[in-house]
Each structure stands twice: as structure tokens, then as C-alpha cells.
Amino acid sequence: MSRDEINTNTLLSKIDMDKLPKHVAIIMDGNGRWARKRLLPRTAGHREGVERVKEIVEAAGNLGIPYLTLYAFSTENWGRPKEEIDTLMKLLVEYLKKELTTLHKNNVKINILGNIDDLPALPREEVKKAVEKTKNNDKMNLNIALNYGGRNEIVNGIKSLIKDVRSGDVILDEINEEVFKNYLFTRNQPDPDLLIRPSGEKRLSNFLLYQVAYTEFVFSDVYWPEFNTEQLYKSLIEYQSRKRRFGGI
Known part of the structure; x- marks a missing residue:
């Protein structure tokens, strides 16, 4: 047995x-800096980051964590160079094509948080295919935040709620937090218990702004391509050392 x-x-x-937390969310950050540190193109960092996705999904599944949310591509990421965006979309397609059979076999349900209509045709179709194929699985929910923005999610949720109020499907005086949650991408899911952000940055970057009101945050100094099973375990141990009060004493 190796030291690792x-x-x-x-x-x-x-x-x-x-x-164990029921829902773990991860901001996958630091691919570019990992690559730059090794004098490699940013695309090399993204490719290595996909390997960590495979590892962390498997590790979380083995632990029995029922919800895992990965921040893959934000609404702001469209401002990156076209070459980098093309690489990210290509890697998304590769991941789904290579891993879908295994994910389905392991009873993993793939959900998308975000608006996939703006994606290029091929990744959009691969995403739809993955969601459809795994829709009845129930061991683990793998949420992929794709073309996702927290503020956009809230605004669109409000718009949809207003439409339902106007149509009479929702009574204004009966709206509460639980009702509003049904208008978010994470409807019918528990809020994240733990949010992990590698790379040393300590901000949310427009991620799950409504859902993380009482989430525990764990920040790691390692870049995402270095975030392995050991790092996940360390984050879980840190989480379990906390006392969650939810505003109480």
C-alpha cells in the first residue's frame, strides 16, 4: 500500500x-493557475480538472453522499477567450460520452443547474441525452452548474412566480421560502450543507446565492486539479468539526 x-x-x-452532509457543493477553481505554475496552457489545467471530477464524483458516491453540485461554467465565463470556451465545451462532451455509462450503471442522476439553451449544439444535445438517460436513477444526484448564475436564477425564479400569481396558480399571501424554492434549479433538493472552494479564493462567485444561507464553507489552498479524494476527506472532517446553529444559540 502506498503512502498516499x-x-x-x-x-x-x-x-x-x-x-455526513447530504449535499456538498464545490466551486471547481484554479485550473488556469495550476497550468500556469507548470508552464502549461490553461487548457491543460481544464483537462486535468476533468480527472478530478471523475475522482470526486466516485469518492462522494462511495461515501453515500446523495447530492453533489459542481460549478462547471458560469454565465460570466462567456467572457473568456473563445479558444478556452471551446475547450471547456469539448471537455464537457468528452466527459459525458466517456462517463455516462458508468454514471448510469452506478445509479447516478444527472441534473443541470442553469440555462443550457445558450450552449453550442453538440454539448447541448449531449447534456440533454445524459439527463434523459439518468432521470430515473436515485442513488446520487450529480448537479452540474452549467451556464449558471445565482442572481440570474433568483431573478428568473421571481419572474416565473409572478406569472403563476397572475394566472391564479399561486396565491400571493401563501408565498413563503418553501414555495419560492420550487422556482429554483435545486427544487426538491436540500440546500448544501457544505460548500468547498479550492484555489485559495474566498468568495462565492455568484454560486447558489439563495441556497447557501446556512451552508458551512471550507476553503482550500490547493488548485482544483490537485483536489483529490484526500482533500475531500479533509474538507468533510473540517465540516464535522463545526457546530451548526442555523441562527440559534
Whole structure:
């Protein structure tokens, strides 16, 4: 057994399986800086980042975490160079084509948070195919935040809610937080218990702004391409050391 395997197993033994978060969200950050540090093109960082997606999805599934949300592409990312956007879309297609059979076999349901209508034709069709194929799976929900923006999600939710009020489907005086949650991409899902952001940055970057009101944040200094199973376990141990009060004493 290698030293890394020993370290990982040691960390795993410290995790209380009865106190795992139901929903873990991750801002996958630092691909470009990881590549630049190695004098590689940014695209190399994104490709290595996909390998970590595979690893973390598998690790979370093995632990029995029922909801995992990955921030893959934001509404602001369209401002990046075309070559980088094309690479990200290509990697999305590659990931879905290579991993869909395994994800489906492992009973993983793929959900998309965001508006995929703006995606190029090929990734849009691959995403739709993955969602359709896995729609009845129920072991783990893998949310991929794609062309996603938290403020945009809230504004669009309000617009849809107003339409339903005007049509009489919703009574204005009966609107509360639970009603409004039905107008978000994460409808019928628990809010994240834990949000992880690698790369050393300490901000939300327009991610799940409504849902993370009482989420525990764990920030890591490693870049996403370095964020492996061991790093996930460390984040879970940190999470379990917290006492969640939800505004109480």
C-alpha cells in the first residue's frame, strides 16, 4: 500500500459516517493557475480538472453522499477567450460520452443547474441525452452548474412566480421560502450543507446565492486539479468539526 493510500485510509477512518452532509457543493477553481505554475496552457489545467471530477464524483458516491453540485461554467465565463470556451465545451462532451455509462450503471442522476439553451449544439444535445438517460436513477444526484448564475436564477425564479400569481396558480399571501424554492434549479433538493472552494479564493462567485444561507464553507489552498479524494476527506472532517446553529444559540 502506498503512502498516499495510507494517508487517505487514515483520513477516512476519522469521518463519522452518521454525520455526513447530504449535499456538498464545490466551486471547481484554479485550473488556469495550476497550468500556469507548470508552464502549461490553461487548457491543460481544464483537462486535468476533468480527472478530478471523475475522482470526486466516485469518492462522494462511495461515501453515500446523495447530492453533489459542481460549478462547471458560469454565465460570466462567456467572457473568456473563445479558444478556452471551446475547450471547456469539448471537455464537457468528452466527459459525458466517456462517463455516462458508468454514471448510469452506478445509479447516478444527472441534473443541470442553469440555462443550457445558450450552449453550442453538440454539448447541448449531449447534456440533454445524459439527463434523459439518468432521470430515473436515485442513488446520487450529480448537479452540474452549467451556464449558471445565482442572481440570474433568483431573478428568473421571481419572474416565473409572478406569472403563476397572475394566472391564479399561486396565491400571493401563501408565498413563503418553501414555495419560492420550487422556482429554483435545486427544487426538491436540500440546500448544501457544505460548500468547498479550492484555489485559495474566498468568495462565492455568484454560486447558489439563495441556497447557501446556512451552508458551512471550507476553503482550500490547493488548485482544483490537485483536489483529490484526500482533500475531500479533509474538507468533510473540517465540516464535522463545526457546530451548526442555523441562527440559534
